[in-house]
Amino acid sequence: MRFLQKLLDFYINSSIHVALSAYALVQLTQILFAISNDFTTSKFVFFGTIVGYNFVKYDALARPKKVPMTIPLKGIVFLSFLSLIATGYYFFQLQKTTQIIGFVFMIITLLYTVPFFPNQINARNWAGIKIYIVSLCWVGVTLLLPILNNNLPFTHYFFLVTTQRFILIFVLVLIFEIIDLKFDDTHLKTVPQQIGVVKTKKAGVLLMIFFVLVEFFSTNFRIDFFILKLCLTITTILFLLFSNENRSRYYASFWVESIPIFWWLFLMFFK
Numbered sequence: 001m002r003f004l005q006k007l008l009d010f011y012i013n014s015s016i017h018v019a020l021s022a023y024a025l026v027q028l029t030q031i032l033f034a035i036s037n038d039f040t041t042s043k044f045v046f047f048g049t050i051v052g053y054n055f056v057k058y059d060a061l062a063r064p065k066k067v068p069m070t071i072p073l074k075g076i077v078f079l080s081f082l083s084l085i086a087t088g089y090y091f092f093q094l095q096k097t098t099q100i101i102g103f104v105f106m107i108i109t110l111l112y113t114v115p116f117f118p119n120q121i122n123a124r125n126w127a128g129i130k131i132y133i134v135s136l137c138w139v140g141v142t143l144l145l146p147i148l149n150n151n152l153p154f155t156h157y158f159f160l161v162t163t164q165r166f167i168l169i170f171v172l173v174l175i176f177e178i179i180d181l182k183f184d185d186t187h188l189k190t191v192p193q194q195i196g197v198v199k200t201k202k203a204g205v206l207l208m209i210f211f212v213l214v215e216f217f218s219t220n221f222r223i224d225f226f227i228l229k230l231c232l233t234i235t236t237i238l239f240l241l242f243s244n245e246n247r248s249r250y251y252a253s254f255w256v257e258s259i260p261i262f263w264w265l266f267l268m269f270f271k
Contacts, residue, residue: 006072008254009072010072010075010076012250012253012254013072013076014050014054014075014076014079014080015049015050015053015054015057016050016079017253017254017257017258018049018053018257019045019046019047019049019050019053020046020261021257021258021259021260021261022045022046022049022138022141022142022260023042023045023046023049024260024261024263024264024265025138025142025143025165025260025264026041026042026045026046026141026142026145026146027042027264027268028142028260028263028264028267029142029143029146029147029161030042030146031264031267031268032161032225033146033147033150033152033157033158033161035146035150035152038146038149038150040090040093040094040149041090041094041098041145041146041149042146043086043090044087044090044091044093044094044102044145045141045142045145047083047084047086047087047090048083048087048091048102048106048141049141050079050080050083051080051083051084051087052106052109054076054079054080054083055080055109056109058073058076058077094145094149095148095149095151097148097149098145098148098149101140101144101145101148102141102145104140105137105140105141108133108136108137109137130188130190131170131173131174131177131190131191134169134173135166135169135170135173136166138165138169139162139165139166139169142165143161143162143165144162155219156219157218157219157220160214160215160217160218163214164211164214164215164229167207167208167210167211168208168211168232168236168260170207171204171207171208171211171236171240172236172256172257172259174191174192174200174203174204174240175204175239175240175243175252175256176252176256177190177191177192177193177200178192178197178200178201178240178243178244178245179243179244179245179247179249179251179252181193181197181245182245191203197244201240201241201243204237204240205237205240205241208233208236208237208240209233211229211233212226212229212230212233215229224270225267228263228266228267228270231266232259232263235259235262236259239251239255239256239259
C-alpha cells in the first residue's frame, strides 16, 4: 500500500497527470473539429506540459532554497529531461505556424517563472494575473495549436469552443485557488482573496451555466455533445461547491485535474 501511495505521489508530482489532462483536451479538440491522425500535436503537448509544469514547480524551489536531491526528485528531473528531448523532437514535426505559436507560449511559461529583469518579480507573482495566464496558455496549447497544425479556419464554432475552453480552465483554476487559499501569499490577489470563497463559488457556477448555454449558439449543435457538456458542467460545479481550504491535495491535483480526462473518455465512448 505504501508503494502504491509513493507511486501515486510520483505520478502527480512529476506532472504526468496534468500532462494527461492536457493531452485529453487536445484529443477533445480533434474530436470536436473532426481532426484525424494528428498524433504529433498531442504528443508535443503531453511532453511539453511535463517539462513546463516541472520547470515552473521545481525551479521556484531549487533556485532559492536548494532543495536536496531525493530519489523521487531525481526521478522527476530524469523524466523532465527525457520529456524535453521528446518535446523538441515533436516540435520540429509541427507546421511552421504552429511552431511559432508554440514558441510564444514557451516564452510566456518562462516569463511566468523567471524574472526577465533584475530585481523584478516573475509573472507568476503579478497580482491577480495568474489565473488569466494559466487559462490563456491552456486554451492556446490545447485548442489553438491543433487548429493551426491542421490549417483549419477560425470559424464561428472555433470562437465558441474557445470561449467554453477558457471558462472551463478558469473555473478549474478557481478550485485550486480556493484550496490553496491558506498557502497563497496575500499579495497574489487571487480571486478568492479578492472577493471571498462564497462569491468565488457563485461566480464559478454562473460561468459554468454560461459555458453550457453557449452551446445553443453552435452552428454544429449536436445533442450528444450538449449532454456531455451538461454532465461536465454539473460535475465541475459540484467539485467547485465542495472545495474548501481543508481538502486533501488529491482533491484538486488528482480528481479535479481528471475532469478533462473523464470528459474525453466519455466522448470517445459515445463516439
